[in-house]
Amino acid sequence: MTIASAPPILDFSAFYGDDEAAKEKLINEVRECCLHNGFFQITGHQVPEELQQAVLNNIKRFFALPQEEKDKILKDKNTWNRGYEKIGSQILEVGTAPDLKEGLYIGEDISKDHPYFVHKKLNSGPNVWLETMPGIDEFKAVTMAYYQAMHALARDVLAVIAQTLDLDPSYFKDFTTDAVATLRCLHYPPQPADSDEKISRGIGAHTDFGAITLLMQDEVDGLQVYEKTTNEWLDVAPTRGAYVVNLGNAFMRWSNDRYISNLHRVINKSGKERYSIPFFFSGNPDYIIECLPNCREQGQPAKYPPITVEEAVKSSYQQSYAAAEVFKKTTAAPVAVSSTAIVA
Numbered sequence: 279m280t281i282a283s284a285p286p287i288l289d290f291s292a293f294y295g296d297d298e299a300a301k302e303k304l305i306n307e308v309r310e311c312c313l314h315n316g317f318f319q320i321t322g323h324q325v326p327e328e329l330q331q332a333v334l335n336n337i338k339r340f341f342a343l344p345q346e347e348k349d350k351i352l353k354d355k356n357t358w359n360r361g362y363e364k365i366g367s368q369i370l371e372v373g374t375a376p377d378l379k380e381g382l383y384i385g386e387d388i389s390k391d392h393p394y395f396v397h398k399k400l401n402s403g404p405n406v407w408l409e410t411m412p413g414i415d416e417f418k419a420v421t422m423a424y425y426q427a428m429h430a431l432a433r434d435v436l437a438v439i440a441q442t443l444d445l446d447p448s449y450f451k452d453f454t455t456d457a458v459a460t461l462r463c464l465h466y467p468p469q470p471a472d473s474d475e476k477i478s479r480g481i482g483a484h485t486d487f488g489a490i491t492l493l494m495q496d497e498v499d500g501l502q503v504y505e506k507t508t509n510e511w512l513d514v515a516p517t518r519g520a521y522v523v524n525l526g527n528a529f530m531r532w533s534n535d536r537y538i539s540n541l542h543r544v545i546n547k548s549g550k551e552r553y554s555i556p557f558f559f560s561g562n563p564d565y566i567i568e569c570l571p572n573c574r575e576q577g578q579p580a581k582y583p584p585i586t587v588e589e590a591v592k593s594s595y596q597q598s599y600a601a602a603e604v605f606k607k608t609t610a611a612p613v614a615v616s617s618t619a620i621v622a
């Protein structure tokens with residue numbers, strides 16, 4: 279595995295088998311990636327390819343609807359991160375134009391009498407569906423089946439990450455119980471051929487906020503990961519069926535900055551429509567994260583005080599929001615900014 283290369287593709291099937299040497303190899307590879315830039319890719323997981331394709335087909339149908347239909351479920355009509363976000367709603371990189379992407383946010387369907395909703399826990403509330411969309415029942419069934427499959431995969435990936443720190447595979451059990459997570463379905467139209475590459479972004483350079491992200495890309499490239507050793511942006515070419523896995527800011531803090539939450543961005547220069555579906559796993563909002571075992575030398579203090587998952591993720595939101603505010607005050611944005619909600 280060379281260092282300055284796009285995230286390696288690891289065969290995750292070893293996790294489900296009983297070949298101890300293969301398991302050990304997987305754990306070692308994942309550890310190396312977590313230490314380097316917190317990015318790797320996996321094949322050999324247990325998410326059925328038919329389910330992956332079904333969810334992609336369904337979100338393509340959604341994004342193909344007329345703008346005024348999609349606008350009926352705008353995300354800024356609620357405070358719990360559900361619904362549709364128009365093109366140009368986010369700026370994730372200071373000094374760039376608003377992101378050329380539209381999104382649909384789906385999560386656990388939390389009723390209004392659930393304690394998470396009553397206590398306004400992180401991103402918790404009912405899903406917002408476009409009930410008039412043709413085939414909406416299939417759309418709901420497929421996206422929610424996929425959402426649950428992503429929770430299961432997140433738990434499995436965390437079991438491997440636990441072992442990279444010489445912890446029991448079940449170490450993250452309480453953290454993953456009653457966890458909050460968001461499925462963000464994304465569509466990036468092709469960037470205009472004459473767009474200024476210095477400021478035009480599908481999604482500006484950012485790090486993710488939660489614990490881990492599991493990203494499925496369709497067939498069109500555009501995702502790039504920053505490589506600090508060579509100061510380059512490396513393309514992450516889509517591999518059919520694979521997941522790009524990356525650690526978020528909350529995990530980096532939890533690991534005392536031993537494991538990395540790394541910059542990445544999307545620029546869609548392919549001339550084609552690009553679709554991707556990241557799943558952001560935050561964890562149980564009340565779980566307290568404090569320096570994980572084996573993440574500091576003996577006698578070395580923890581860099582950060584204990585904090586809940588909810589506080590950790592919200593502090594990333596606030597920093598990102600502040601960055602977007604600075605941009606809007608100092609630049610005449612070429613695309614109207616309709617929402618200031620920042621979610622990554």
Ligand SMILES: O=C(O)CCC(=O)C(=O)O
Pocket residue numbers: 462464481486493495501542543544554555556622
């Ligand atoms: O679309 C992609 O490939 C990346 C999306 C991403 O980084 C994000 O939504 O945080």
Ligand SMILES: [Fe+2]
Pocket residue numbers: 484485486542622
């Ligand atoms: Fe991201």
